[in-house]
Amino acid sequence: MSYTNRSKSQLLEEIQRLNTELAAVNLMTEKRTTSLYISEERFSLAMRGANDGLWDWNLETDEVYYSPRWKSMLGYGENELANDLNTWASLVHPDDKDMVLEKVQDYLEGRAGSFEVEMRMRYKDGHEVFVLSRAFLVTLSLMASQFASLEHMSI
Numbered sequence: 379m380s381y382t383n384r385s386k387s388q389l390l391e392e393i394q395r396l397n398t399e400l401a402a403v404n405l406m407t408e409k410r411t412t413s414l415y416i417s418e419e420r421f422s423l424a425m426r427g428a429n430d431g432l433w434d435w436n437l438e439t440d441e442v443y444y445s446p447r448w449k450s451m452l453g454y455g456e457n458e459l460a461n462d463l464n465t466w467a468s469l470v471h472p473d474d475k476d477m478v479l480e481k482v483q484d485y486l487e488g489r490a491g492s493f494e495v496e497m498r499m500r501y502k503d504g505h506e507v508f509v510l511s512r513a514f515l516v517t518l519s520l521m522a523s524q525f526a527s528l529e530h531m532s533i
Contacts, residue, residue: 431451
């Protein structure tokens with residue numbers, strides 16, 4: 379039956395049914411949003427408690443997220459460093475860079491089962507600090523993207 383042949387009461391029933399479905403979808407979305415918010419808060423508390431810095435590297439675009447704690451471990455404020463791979467490259471000690479990049483490649487290409495490396499990085503005032511960096515690879519199938527999620531801890 380086409381919409382033009384429907385009676386007013388049939389159309390009102392259809393509108394009511396669609397409104398009910400929409401309300402159910404909205405409720406589900408709210409629940410998922412709340413659940414995501416709670417999960418993000420737990421993660422944030424865990425990261426603050428661990429006192430580690432976190433960074434995520436999108437391997438497709440080379441975009442990088444550095445957490446405020448990651449930046450502060452090197453003496454920087456939240457908005458003082460660019461969110462790209464060049465930031466990391468400019469801060470890692472030149473004598474450690476090739477070794478670290480080799481370990482990264484080994485991990486990304488499957489020649490190493492895990493990634494964990496100690497390296498020196500340059501603090502804002504110029505002195506060196508030692509950090510332990512660990513990573514795991516995450517593939518987001520919906521986006522067909524790969525991310526390396528890394529954490530730094532002072533040693």
